[in-house]
Structures are given as C-alpha cells and as structure tokens.
Amino acid sequence: QVQLVESGGGLVQAGGSLRLSCVASGHTSSSRAMGWFRQAPGKEREFVAGISWSGGDLGYADSVKGRFTISRDNAKNTVYLQMNSLKPEDTAVYYCASSRNIGLTLKKIDYDYWGQGTQVTVSS
Numbered sequence: 015q016v017q018l019v020e021s022g023g024g025l026v027q028a029g030g031s032l033r034l035s036c037v038a039s040g041h042t043s044s045s046r047a048m049g050w051f052r053q054a055p056g057k058e059r060e061f062v063a064g065i066s067w068s069g070g071d072l073g074y075a076d077s078v079k080g081r082f083t084i085s086r087d088n089a090k091n092t093v094y095l096q097m098n099s100l101k102p103e104d105t106a107v108y109y110c111a112s113s114r115n116i117g118l119t120l121k122k123i124d125y126d127y128w129g130q131g132t133q134v135t136v137s138s
Contacts, residue, residue: 016040016127018110023132026100030136034095036110036129047113048086048093049125052106052134059109061120063095071118078104100136107131 022034034050049064063084064073072084081100086093093110111125119125 016046016112018112018127018129020108020110020129020132023108023134025135025137028100028102028136028138030100031096031098032100032134034097034108034110034132034134036093036095038091038093038112045116047115047118047124048084049111049113049119050084050093050095051109051111051122051125052104053109053131054106057106059122061122062108064113064118064120065093066118067116073118073120097134100134102136102138104134105136106134108134 017040020036045067047066050062051059052062053059062075065084065086069086081098083096109131110129112127113119113124114126
C-alpha cells in the first residue's frame with residue numbers, strides 16, 4: 015500500500031503561481047512513476063503531468079505545457095508540481111497518483127494509488 019498526501023493548493027489570481035507537493039508513505043521502496051491529474055466540476059479527471067521513477071522522462075498535457083513543471087525528490091518520497099501563469103480554466107481539484115510502472119505513463123488506468131486531492135482556484 016502507498017499513501018499519498020497532497021498540499022499547496024489554494025486561491026490565486028490569474029497569472030499567479032502555486033506549488034503543489036505530494037508526499038508518499040507506506041510501501042515506497044518500489045520504483046514508481048508519478049503523476050498529477052485534475053478534475054473540474056462536471057468534468058472527467060484528466061492527466062496534467064507525469065514523471066518517471068528516475069525523473070529523466072517528463073510528460074505534460076498540451077494545456078499546461080510551458081507553464082507547469084513536475085519534479086521529484088526520491089530521497090524525500092515527494093513529487094512537486096510548479097504551476098505558473100495560472101488561468102481560471104486551471105481551477106480544479108488536483109490529485110497526485112502513483113503508477114504501477116517505473117516509466118512515464120500518461121494513462122489514468124496505469125495509476126493505482128491516489129491522494130485525496132487539493133483544491134486550486136484561479137480567479138479572473
């Protein structure tokens with residue numbers, strides 16, 4: 015079992031920045047890729063960013079490329095999502111997820127552990 019706890023969400027004006035953190039605990043000895051997803055009211059949960067176990071492979075949704083950066087610190091069992099130039103359409107609950115795989119994956123079905131989510135609200 016892997017437990018994931020997100021933090022860092024909040025209310026920010028358009029153009030502002032936030033940094034989300036996700037700390038993993040439990041069975042963290044296995045090598046796992048990690049990802050961030052988000053879900054806005056009335057919409058499906060969608061992929062935002064992913065990172066391989068080594069941190070060498072990164073992937074982003076087209077809607078956040080150039081604005082968001084995913085990173086990880088395996089010594090701290092923590093993955094981050096730096097979000098810059100935020101837009102009102104980025105408003106959603108953001109979820110951290112742990113993949114069954116070592117390599118980068120963008121597919122929701124490949125993630126088997128999820129955090130409880132953290133709310134990000136961007137005002138116009």
